[in-house]
Amino acid sequence: MSVAIIGAGAFGTALAVSLASKGPVTLWGRDIEWAGLGENPRLPGVALPSALRITDRLEEIEAETVLLALPAQVLGGFLAEHDKRFDGRNLVSCAKGIDLATLTGPATMIGTACPQATVAVLTGPSFAADIARGLPTALTLACADAGAAEALQRQLSTATLRLYRTTDVIGAELGGALKNIIAIAAGAAIGAGYGDSARASVITRGFAEMLRLATALGARPETLPGLSGLGDLVLTCTSEQSRNFRYGLALGSHQPFAAGTTVEGAATARAVTALAERLGIEMPISNLVAGLAQGRIGMEHALDFLLNRPLKEE
Numbered sequence: 001m002s003v004a005i006i007g008a009g010a011f012g013t014a015l016a017v018s019l020a021s022k023g024p025v026t027l028w029g030r031d032i033e034w035a036g037l038g039e040n041p042r043l044p045g046v047a048l049p050s051a052l053r054i055t056d057r058l059e060e061i062e063a064e065t066v067l068l069a070l071p072a073q074v075l076g077g078f079l080a081e082h083d084k085r086f087d088g089r090n091l092v093s094c095a096k097g098i099d100l101a102t103l104t105g106p107a108t109m110i111g112t113a114c115p116q117a118t119v120a121v122l123t124g125p126s127f128a129a130d131i132a133r134g135l136p137t138a139l140t141l142a143c144a145d146a147g148a149a150e151a152l153q154r155q156l157s158t159a160t161l162r163l164y165r166t167t168d169v170i171g172a173e174l175g176g177a178l179k180n181i182i183a184i185a186a187g188a189a190i191g192a193g194y195g196d197s198a199r200a201s202v203i204t205r206g207f208a209e210m211l212r213l214a215t216a217l218g219a220r221p222e223t224l225p226g227l228s229g230l231g232d233l234v235l236t237c238t239s240e241q242s243r244n245f246r247y248g249l250a251l252g253s254h255q256p257f258a259a260g261t262t263v264e265g266a267a268t269a270r271a272v273t274a275l276a277e278r279l280g281i282e283m284p285i286s287n288l289v290a291g292l293a294q295g296r297i298g299m300e301h302a303l304d305f306l307l308n309r310p311l312k313e314e
C-alpha cells in the first residue's frame with residue numbers, strides 16, 4: 001500500500017520524513033517554494049530524504065492511504081473541495097481539534113464528506129521535531145474496522161514510531177483535541193506565576209473534563225487514560241515545545257504571541273463550550289480557555305472563575 005500526506009506543515013512533514021525510511025512517500029503542500037532547499041521552514045534543521053516526493057499538484061496523489069495533516073479548522077474547506085478525489089481510500093486524520101462550524105471532529109468530517117472511505121485517526125504524544133529526528137515515539141492508530149486498523153498500524157509504524165491500535169475512533173480523537181485546551185490553561189497558570197501545584201490541578205481537573213465530555217459523546221472511558229488522552233495531555237501541559245502551552249504562557253504573562261501559529265486549543269475550546277452547553281455538562285476549564293482566547297475574560301479574573309465555584313466532591 002502506498003502512502004501520501006496532505007499538508008506540508010510541521011506534522012505532515014515530520015510524518016513524511018519518518019515514513020520515507022520505509023519506502024516512497026508523497027507529500028502535498030499548497031505552497032512548496034521551500035522544496036528545492038531540502039528543508040521545510042516549518043520544520044527547521046531536518047533534512048528531507050530523497051525517498052520523499054513533494055508536490056503542490058493534488059492530481060499526483062494516487063496513494064491508497066492518505067494522511068490528512070491539516071489543522072482541524074481548515075479541514076472542512078479542503079474536504080468540501082476535494083471529497084470526490086479522496087473518497088474510497090484509507091483516510092487517516094492527523095488533526096487534533098473540533099471543527100467550530102459543525103462541532104464535530106475530523107473523523108466525522110472525513111466520513112461525512114467521503115462515505116466510501118476507510119476513516120482512521122493517528123494521534124498521541126508526539127512533537128513533529130521529535131518524530132522527524134527519529135526519537136522514539138508511541139502513537140495511537142484508531143479505526144472502527146479492526147482489520148483495517150491492523151493493516152494501517154503495520155503500514156504506518158516505523159523503526160522509531162511505534163503505533164498501538166484501537167477501534168475507539170471517537171475516544172482517540174477527542175483525547176487529542178481536548179488536551180490542547182487544557183495545555184493552554186496549564187500554560188496560562190505557569191505564565192501567571194501560579195506555580196507547579198496549580199498546573200497539576202489544571203492537568204488533573206482538566207482530565208476529568210476530558211473524560212466527562214468524551215464519554216458523553218460516545219468514547220470508551222478506558223481510551224482516555226491511554227496515549228491519545230492522558231499521554232498527550234501530560235506531554236503538552238509540561239513542554240514548551242507545545243504551541244498550545246506557549247500560547248497559554250503568553251496569555252498568562254500578558255506577552256504577545258506570534259500570529260499565524262497553529263493553536264488548535266483556542267477554537268476547540270469554543271466548540272467544546274457549545275457542545276457542553278448542548279449536553280448540559282460542566283466544563284469550567286474549557287469555558288475559561290474559550291473566554292480567555294476570545295478576550296471575554298481577562299487573566300485577572302481567571303482565578304475567580306475557577307475558585308469561586310461551589311465546593312464539591314472529587
Ligand SMILES: NC(=O)C1=CN([C@@H]2O[C@H](COP(=O)(O)OP(=O)(O)OC[C@H]3O[C@@H](n4cnc5c(N)ncnc54)[C@H](OP(=O)(O)O)[C@@H]3O)[C@@H](O)[C@H]2O)C=CC1
Nearest residue numbers: 008009010011012031069070071074095096126127128262
Ligand atoms: N506540530 C506537531 O508537533 C503536531 C501537530 N499535530 C496536529 O497536526 C495538525 C497540523 O499541525 P501542524 O502541521 O503542526 O501545523 P503547521 O502550522 O506547522 O502547518 C499547517 C499546514 O496547514 C497548511 N494549511 C493551512 N490552511 C490550509 C488550507 N486552507 N489548505 C491547504 N493547506 C493549508 C499550511 O500551509 P501554508 O504553509 O501554506 O500556510 C501548513 O502547511 C494540527 O491539528 C496539529 O494539532 C499533531 C501532532 C503533533
Ligand SMILES: O=C(CO)COP(=O)(O)O
Nearest residue numbers: 124125126127242243244
Ligand atoms: O499535539 C502535539 C503533541 O502531541 C503538538 O502540540 P502543539 O500543537 O501544542 O504544539
